Amino acid sequence: MTAPDAPGALVAPLDPAFAPNPTVDVANTSVWFGQKVALSELSCSFGPGVTGLLGPNGAGKTTLMRAITGLIPVNQGTVRVEGRNPRTDRKVHARMALVPEDEAVPPGLTARQLVRYVADLKAVADRTAPDRALDEVGMLDVADRRVDGFSKGMRQRTKVAAALVGDPRVLVLDEPLNGADPVQRAHLIGLFRRLGSEGRTVIVSSHVLNEVERLADRIIVIVHGRLAAAGGQRAIRDAMNDRPRHVLIRADDRRRLGAALIGLDSVAGIQFDTDSLVVATSRAAELALSLPALASELTVRLREVRPLDDSLESLFRELVR
Amino acid sequence: MTSTTHRPAPRVGVIVAYTLRSCIGPKRWLGCLLPCAGALLFGLLTHAMPEAAGESFARVAADGIFALVVPIASLVIGDAVLGAEVRSGVFHFTWLTPTPLTQIVVGRWIGGTLVALATIVPACALAALVAGDTEGVVPAVIASAFGASAYIAIFIAIGCVARRAAVWSLAFVFLVERLLGTALTGIAQWSPTWESRAVFVDWSPGAPQSIVRDGIPVGGGAVVRLVLITVIGLAIARWRLSRLRITGAAD
Numbered sequence: 298m299t300a301p302d303a304p305g306a307l308v309a310p311l312d313p314a315f316a317p318n319p320t321v322d323v324a325n326t327s328v329w330f331g332q333k334v335a336l337s338e339l340s341c342s343f344g345p346g347v348t349g350l351l352g353p354n355g356a357g358k359t360t361l362m363r364a365i366t367g368l369i370p371v372n373q374g375t376v377r378v379e380g381r382n383p384r385t386d387r388k389v390h391a392r393m394a395l396v397p398e399d400e401a402v403p404p405g406l407t408a409r410q411l412v413r414y415v416a417d418l419k420a421v422a423d424r425t426a427p428d429r430a431l432d433e434v435g436m437l438d439v440a441d442r443r444v445d446g447f448s449k450g451m452r453q454r455t456k457v458a459a460a461l462v463g464d465p466r467v468l469v470l471d472e473p474l475n476g477a478d479p480v481q482r483a484h485l486i487g488l489f490r491r492l493g494s495e496g497r498t499v500i501v502s503s504h505v506l507n508e509v510e511r512l513a514d515r516i517i518v519i520v521h522g523r524l525a526a527a528g529g530q531r532a533i534r535d536a537m538n539d540r541p542r543h544v545l546i547r548a549d550d551r552r553r554l555g556a557a558l559i560g561l562d563s564v565a566g567i568q569f570d571t572d573s574l575v576v577a578t579s580r581a582a583e584l585a586l587s588l589p590a591l592a593s594e595l596t597v598r599l600r601e602v603r604p605l606d607d608s609l610e611s612l613f614r615e616l617v618r
Numbered sequence: 619m620t621s622t623t624h625r626p627a628p629r630v631g632v633i634v635a636y637t638l639r640s641c642i643g644p645k646r647w648l649g650c651l652l653p654c655a656g657a658l659l660f661g662l663l664t665h666a667m668p669e670a671a672g673e674s675f676a677r678v679a680a681d682g683i684f685a686l687v688v689p690i691a692s693l694v695i696g697d698a699v700l701g702a703e704v705r706s707g708v709f710h711f712t713w714l715t716p717t718p719l720t721q722i723v724v725g726r727w728i729g730g731t732l733v734a735l736a737t738i739v740p741a742c743a744l745a746a747l748v749a750g751d752t753e754g755v756v757p758a759v760i761a762s763a764f765g766a767s768a769y770i771a772i773f774i775a776i777g778c779v780a781r782r783a784a785v786w787s788l789a790f791v792f793l794v795e796r797l798l799g800t801a802l803t804g805i806a807q808w809s810p811t812w813e814s815r816a817v818f819v820d821w822s823p824g825a826p827q828s829i830v831r832d833g834i835p836v837g838g839g840a841v842v843r844l845v846l847i848t849v850i851g852l853a854i855a856r857w858r859l860s861r862l863r864i865t866g867a868a869d
Contacts, residue, residue, distance in 0.1 A: 366714060368864040385860075391716040401707040403640040411711070414636050418715035420626040459711065 313528030314517065316344030320467055320498040321365055326374035328360050328522075335360040337522040338374070343467075343500050347493035349513030350502040357522040358502045359398060362469050365500070366395045378467055391419055394460035398471040398502075400452055402444040408455045409440040412462050419463035430458040435484060449476030457485065467498045474508055486512050542581050546588070547573045547601035554597045561587055575605065629717045630725045636712075637729025641699045649694040650733065654741035657687045661748030672824015675749035679758060679822075680829050683742055684815040688762055689791045691738045692769035692810075697784055699730040699770070700855070701777020704864065713864055723855045727771055727848075734766035757821035764844040765814025771851030772810065778858035803833035810847060816840040 319342035328336040336357045343365075352358045363369045364376050367383030367390075376382070381389040403411060412427040421427075431437045434454040439447075444455050453476055460468060470489065474482050489512055493499045503509050509516065510530060518526040548554045551574045555567050558576060563583040568575045578584045581604070592599050642650075660682040667674035700723075703709045712722055742762035746754040776790065777783040791811070799806040806812040812834055819825040820837035830836060835843045 363865070366710075368710060368713065370861070370863065387716050387718060389716075390714050393714070395710065395714055397707070397710060399707045403636075403703075403708045403711060404643050405640045406636075410639070414632065415711060415715065417627050417632040418629055418712065418717050420629075420716070422623045422626060424624045425622045463715075 313515075313532055314341040314524055316342045316346075316348075316515070318344045320344055320379055321500070322375070322377040323361070323365065324375045324377075326361075326364060326371045326376060328357075328364055328369065328371050335522050336364065336371075339519070339522065339524055340374075341517055341524055341527060343498050345493070345496045345498055346514045347489055347499040347501060347512055349509040349516045350500060350519065351509060351516055352502075352519040352525070356519045358519055359471055360522075361519065362395065362397075362471050362500065362502065366390075366393060366469055368395070391463065392465055393467040393469070394463055394465040395469045396453070396456045396460045396471060396473050398475065400449055402447070402452050402455065404443075404445045406444055407441050408436055408444050408447070408458070411444055411455060412440075412459045415459040416462045421463055426462050426464075427458075430462040431455075433461055433488060434458045435481065450478060450481060451476075453477060454481065454485070457488075461492075465497065468492060468500070470499065470501045472503055473501060474503060482508065542578055543605040544576045544578060544581065544584065545573055545601065545603045545605050546576060546599065548592065549598045549600070550595070553595055554592060557591055557595055558588075561591075563587065573601075630721050630728065633712065633717070633722060633725025634729045634732070637699050637726050638732065641703060641726075641729065642695065642733055643698075646694055646698045647737075650691050650737050653687045653691040653694075654737050657683050657738075657741040657745040658748055660687070661745030664749040664751075670824060671750035672754060672822065673826050675746055675751040675754050676819055676822050676825035677829060678749070679742075679745070679754070679818055680815045680825075683745060683758075684761065684765060684818060685796065685811050687741070688738060688765050688814060689769055689795075689811060691741075692734060692766045693773055693784065693787045693791070695730045695733050695737075695766075696770040696773025697777055697787060699726040700774045701780075701783035704777060704862065705781065705783070707865070710864055719859045720856050723774065723852050723859060727767075727774055727852055727855075730770040730774070731767045734770060735763060738766045739763050751822070751824055754818075754822045754824060757818045760821070760841070761814045761818035764817065764841050764848075765810045768810040768813070768844045768847040768851065771848040771855070775851045775854040775858065778855045778862060803831075806831065807834045807843065808847060810844060813840045813843045813847070817844070 321343040323339055323341050326336055326339045327334065339361065350358045350361065360369065364371050365378065365383065370384055378389050378393055383389050383393065408431060409427060412430055416427050428437060428440070431440050434457050436451065436454050436458055444452060447455065453473060457473055474485055477485060486508060489499055489501060493514065501512055515528065516530060517524065546554065551569065555569060555574045558564050559567055563578050563580040564576055565579055566577040576584065588602065660678045661675065664671065664674040664678050739759055739762045742758040743755050746758045772790065773787050776787050780786040794805065795809040795811045799809045799812055812831065816831060816834055816836040817840040819830050820840065
């Protein structure tokens with residue numbers, strides 16, 4: 298029998314869908330609404346730090362977040378938060394919070410009253426906690442205004458304050474930056490990153506992909522209710538190496554360069570635009586090595602070389618294709 | 619030096635305060651006060667009837683106030699305190715806390731009942747006074763208080779069962795209670811309309827015996843039955859709340 302840490306022992310690579318020290322476990326989970334399958338045998342986990350949840354509209358992100366927080370039951374599989382079932386064990390809600398995407402807020406309450414209401418129900422003993430939570434999201438100066446009169450961004454920030462007031466270990470944020478102005482976005486991104494670095498499990502969904510790039514250490518992509526990819530942004534890209542990537546090249550003599558490029562094994566196709574050419578390649582690293590040499594040989598000056606699909610948005614398009 | 623910590627308030631009290639502050643908005647108050655104004659009109663109507671004040675008010679109260687005003691006003695309140703909040707997508711602020719579901723249901727019911735005690739019950743008492751039936755005031759107060767609280771429990775339960783809670787609540791009042799309850803004593807025994815009416819007509823000195831319905835508890839027995847209906851309604855609401863899919867307003 299070989300000890301697991303003995304030299305030469307085979308160590309299975311970690312599945313990127315699973316966090317090393319998970320606080321939220323989703324196992325073989327399916328959720329359906331009548332004939333519509335919202336989540337299909339999804340398995341993944343979330344641990345301390347910020348995890349971005351990506352997917353097109355209707356992919357199942359919100360359903361997953363609601364299942365994690367226990368707002369909806371799962372039809373198959375299990376969801377556990379710190380080992381507890383969030384649907385049946387109400388104590389788990391003392392350590393977990395959700396900021397839903399919905400704009401709806403309780404009418405007739407001020408921001409301070411709403412945050413205090415949540416604090417009271419979570420039995421928060423610190424009477425300064427509501428004001429500190431409001432201050433954290435920059436809403437303290439309007440704390441006595443009614444939330445139903447707030448803009449979308451202000452409502453969202455008030456909901457973030459209501460979520461933070463209980464000092465949650467697990468924070469689930471569904472499109473939390475919706476409606477926030479650029480300054481507030483930057484502030485909230487910094488806040489979420491800090492919460493993640495403090496060891497909290499922060500799960501964030503967003504359609505603004507460059508924000509997810511700035512926010513998340515780890516990304517989980519859901520498409521049609523299934524797990525499409527998981528890992529860091531680079532890891533997802535690496536996992537897609539067999540898919541063609543597109544590189545935009547601007548050069549002095551693009552026709553001559555294009556003619557030479559087409560002869561390379563790493564080039565799958567070339568498309569000429571008005572002032573540039575777009576090269577499709579399945580071996581980007583090889584192309585990156587051979588392109589400067591080829592340009593030098595042809596005495597063609599390269600003005601710009603830029604991958605067109607290195608953003609999360611393009612990864613996402615590839616995955617949902 | 620002031621302490622920054624405090625003993626958390628009882629959760630039921632917090633929920634009651636929230637219910638009064640947020641769930642019953644200006645439109646709901648109006649929707650509740652309109653039927654209450656109807657109760658006063660019913661009181662005035664008795665002056666056009668040939669019978670004595672006690673008898674005419676008993677007839678109007680039995681067929682108008684307890685069969686129409688109390689259920690409609692209670693529906694407005696009962697739907698507001700839970701069902702409307704679930705539909706509007708803000709119930710998660712309450713649900714996603716460690717508050718036991720029983721406390722949530724009871725807190726909402728107490729909040730709704732307090733509104734009923736401030737609106738429906740005084741309106742019924744005033745209707746008796748307007749009708750000139752001073753002896754009918756106390757029976758009207760007791761019957762409307764227990765009737766409204768039972769209705770609110772039922773409408774909270776319906777709000778946890780059905781998405782179109784207002785429609786199902788109206789169906790309960792007019793199809794189950796009015797239609798089936800008139801024909802079937804077994805249903806009338808569990809109907810807040812029939813039981814609150816039975817409380818009133820049994821305890822109101824001016825009420826004629828002809829409007830007392832046979833086969834259902836009356837007086838104190840009817841009060842006990844209304845309390846039982848309340849408890850059953852709250853138990854159903856508690857049970858359904860644990861199985862509710864809490865989705866957003868757009869879903």
